[in-house]
Amino acid sequence: MAQVTLRKVVKAYEGGVQAVKGIDLDIADHEFVVLVGPSGCGKSTTLRMIAGLEEISDGEISIGGRLVNDVPPRDRDIAMVFQNYALYPHMTVFDNMAFGLMLRKFPKEEIKRRVENAARILDITPLLQRKPKALSGGQRQRVAMGRAIVRDPKVFLFDEPLSNLDAKLRVQMRTEIKKVHQTVRTTTIYVTHDQVEAMTLADRVVVMHGGVIEQVGPPQELYHNPKTRFVAGFIGSPAMNFIPARLENGAGALRVHLPGDIVLPVPAERTARYSALAGKEILFGIRPEHLTEAKNLERPNVAQMLATPEVTEPMGMETLVHFKMAGAEICGRVDPTAPAAPGQPLPMAVDLNHMHVLEPQSGRVL
Amino acid sequence: MSTTTAGGFVPAEMKHGSLRRERRWAMIGAYVALAVFVVFFMTPPFHMLVTSLKGSAEIADLSGNPWLVSAPTLQNYWELLTQGNYLLHFRNSIIVTTCTVLISMVVSTLAAFALARMKFWGSATLATGVFLTYLVPETLLFIPMFQIVGSLGLYNNMWAMVLIFPTLTVPFCTWIMIGYFASIPKELDEAALIDGAGHLQMLWKIFIPVALPGILAAMIFAFTVSWAAFIYPIAFLVSSDQMVLTVGIVSDLIRADTFQWGKIMAGALMAALPPLLVYAFLMDYYIAGLTAGATKG
Numbered sequence: 001m002a003q004v005t006l007r008k009v010v011k012a013y014e015g016g017v018q019a020v021k022g023i024d025l026d027i028a029d030h031e032f033v034v035l036v037g038p039s040g041c042g043k044s045t046t047l048r049m050i051a052g053l054e055e056i057s058d059g060e061i062s063i064g065g066r067l068v069n070d071v072p073p074r075d076r077d078i079a080m081v082f083q084n085y086a087l088y089p090h091m092t093v094f095d096n097m098a099f100g101l102m103l104r105k106f107p108k109e110e111i112k113r114r115v116e117n118a119a120r121i122l123d124i125t126p127l128l129q130r131k132p133k134a135l136s137g138g139q140r141q142r143v144a145m146g147r148a149i150v151r152d153p154k155v156f157l158f159d160e161p162l163s164n165l166d167a168k169l170r171v172q173m174r175t176e177i178k179k180v181h182q183t184v185r186t187t188t189i190y191v192t193h194d195q196v197e198a199m200t201l202a203d204r205v206v207v208m209h210g211g212v213i214e215q216v217g218p219p220q221e222l223y224h225n226p227k228t229r230f231v232a233g234f235i236g237s238p239a240m241n242f243i244p245a246r247l248e249n250g251a252g253a254l255r256v257h258l259p260g261d262i263v264l265p266v267p268a269e270r271t272a273r274y275s276a277l278a279g280k281e282i283l284f285g286i287r288p289e290h291l292t293e294a295k296n297l298e299r300p301n302v303a304q305m306l307a308t309p310e311v312t313e314p315m316g317m318e319t320l321v322h323f324k325m326a327g328a329e330i331c332g333r334v335d336p337t338a339p340a341a342p343g344q345p346l347p348m349a350v351d352l353n354h355m356h357v358l359e360p361q362s363g364r365v366l
Numbered sequence: 367m368s369t370t371t372a373g374g375f376v377p378a379e380m381k382h383g384s385l386r387r388e389r390r391w392a393m394i395g396a397y398v399a400l401a402v403f404v405v406f407f408m409t410p411p412f413h414m415l416v417t418s419l420k421g422s423a424e425i426a427d428l429s430g431n432p433w434l435v436s437a438p439t440l441q442n443y444w445e446l447l448t449q450g451n452y453l454l455h456f457r458n459s460i461i462v463t464t465c466t467v468l469i470s471m472v473v474s475t476l477a478a479f480a481l482a483r484m485k486f487w488g489s490a491t492l493a494t495g496v497f498l499t500y501l502v503p504e505t506l507l508f509i510p511m512f513q514i515v516g517s518l519g520l521y522n523n524m525w526a527m528v529l530i531f532p533t534l535t536v537p538f539c540t541w542i543m544i545g546y547f548a549s550i551p552k553e554l555d556e557a558a559l560i561d562g563a564g565h566l567q568m569l570w571k572i573f574i575p576v577a578l579p580g581i582l583a584a585m586i587f588a589f590t591v592s593w594a595a596f597i598y599p600i601a602f603l604v605s606s607d608q609m610v611l612t613v614g615i616v617s618d619l620i621r622a623d624t625f626q627w628g629k630i631m632a633g634a635l636m637a638a639l640p641p642l643l644v645y646a647f648l649m650d651y652y653i654a655g656l657t658a659g660a661t662k663g
């Protein structure tokens with residue numbers, strides 16, 4: 001059993017930088033958890049505290065039910081994969097993978113068995129006698145993972161393992177990592193600043209921002225029900241649009257009054273949720289895919305509006321249209337066949353079933 | 367593929383003709399410079415070799431050409447190896463140098479590891495301090511050293527050299543190795559830590575092999591300094607049986623104003639052999655290590 005628990009964990013570097021400001025997190029056995037957030041938000045610091053490479057300033061971390069605050073890295077039974085792989089340059093691939101087992105005095109046959117097994121899982125058997133410098137980036141990445149797998153630890157820790165690879169290889173290795181996790185089922189904590197990686201890999205995503213956790217949840221939940229403006233804007237690409245607006249109470253129904261005198265009716269089932277903000281300034285949040293060419297207008301809660309794109313970006317399977325609304329940059333996703341052209345007014349559909357209302361000051365999503 | 371590209375770009379190649387000619391001139395220039403350099407530096411050893419093959423009568427004969435030898439003889443070598451203390455001096459030099467190199471490497475590897483990796487209070491200042499001590503010249507130190515050696519009762523004892531030479535070698539060796547160790551990425555020790563290595567295992571299994579070129583450079587330096595040291599031995603060693611080669615040759619083969627040139631040259635030539643062997647042997651590894659990681663990071 002290897003659940004990982006963080007209780008009010010704080011990291012203050014000397015010089016007073018608080019990199020992690022008291023986070024709580026429960027990671028279940030076999031779970032794949034991804035820490036994601038912008039650069040400098042404290043993801044690596046959190047991971048390194050779990051690894052024991054960084055001292056914990058305050059709070060408690062336990063692995064498999066054992067408090068590890070004062071346990072050195074080698075006794076925490078974890079394995080880590082680094083961004084720059086950190087392979088031992090003077091050792092062959094086999095020795096790189098065997099090193100941890102050798103230090104732990106495993107019998108020779110057992111080491112051989114484990115290394116060969118890991119090499120088979122990762123498809124690097126022909127490389128076992130090479131030195132790291134004779135490997136490509138992707139191959140090195142596999143060896144680094146192999147070094148973690150052979151140890152059969154309680155927890156795998158990954159710190160941006162794919163960010164040194166080119167885009168294509170990154171996608172490939174992402175699948176590879178998912179496959180490995182499905183095979184070995186080891187509890188995994190994975191750090192990345194790439195939200196696509198986070199969404200595709202995670203059982204649960206932890207969004208961090210400025211040393212605190214903004215939200216924890218399965219990828220779909222974070223996508224559809226973000227709790228804060230930060231999460232709403234960080235997850236999803238292109239990002240969610242935020243339009244300053246007013247929530248009006250008219251004729252027993254709520255309406256969103258957008259700049260340019262566009263008035264959109266709030267779906268009836270959401271009236272209760274938003275009524276507290278009636279008559280107030282709000283941020284209206286809508287994802288680009290819910291801002292399309294005029295279609296499905298007969299469906300409930302789909303409203304029409306007119307927009308004049310400034311830029312159109314054909315992506316192949318869709319076209320992104322960018323327009324301005326009261327100074328805010330708005331992005332919509334339309335069908336490539338739609339008559340979208342810069343400067344030409346385009347009728348668009350807003351799917352209000354997926355609208356979000358945010359409090360402008362707190363950034364809270366209602 | 368290369369043939370098609372070459373065929374397709376004939377005009378471009380001609381355009382590069384001047385570039386190639388420039389390259390050739392650069393090569394010629396380099397070889398000329400190297401040749402001058404080689405002649406300049408090989409002249410003294412050549413003169414030594416010629417002189418060492420002459421009998422004392424031929425050396426004393428000023429009418430002959432000093433660069434030629436008319437009656438070559440191995441007598442100087444033979445006498446050195448069979449009479450006098452030359453072999454003893456050779457043995458002393460080997461003992462002193464081996465011990466010095468060992469001590470220097472152990473001390474400076476450990477010191478460099480600690481200074482490069484374990485951040486403790488004042489470690490940066492200490493690292494600079496180590497290097498500064500290297501800048502204090504021997505000529506300034508040998509009088510205080512004399513007192514220390516004397517009070518330890520090691521005056522006129524070759525083991526005093528084993529004690530003193532590391533003061534010349536350790537600072538510089540440590541400094542070289544701090545640089546090499548500092549260039550090893552931090553993640554490598556972290557990976558080793560997680561893999562279960564202690565500090566000494568990390569040093570032995572990761573740092574030393576990875577920084578081997580630096581360690582060999584430091585070793586060559588320690589060897590050279592110790593083998594060629596002159597001031598301390600001549601100040602501290604007086605009886606022939608304690609002497610190392612550098613002082614042994616000049617004190618045993620120069621009696622008042624009689625210089626036994628043939629033997630001095632023969633002795634100096636043979637004394638130059640071990641450094642040559644060490645360089646030739648270690649350089650291969652050294653260069654292999656230097657270029658190993660160079661192509662692919």
Ligand SMILES: Nc1ncnc2c1ncn2[C@@H]1O[C@H](COP(=O)(O)OP(=O)(O)OP(=O)(O)O)[C@@H](O)[C@H]1O
Nearest residue numbers: 013014017019038039040041042043044045046193
């Ligand atoms: N050794 C250190 N001393 C002082 N401050 C540090 C140290 N290491 C990190 N920090 C600070 O702590 C904060 C969090 O750093 P951390 O490395 O955890 O960020 P991150 O989320 O991993 O970012 P990235 O995506 O860029 O890797 C940053 O503001 C950083 O400047």
Ligand SMILES: [Mg+2]
Nearest residue numbers: 043044045160
């Ligand atoms: Mg990081």
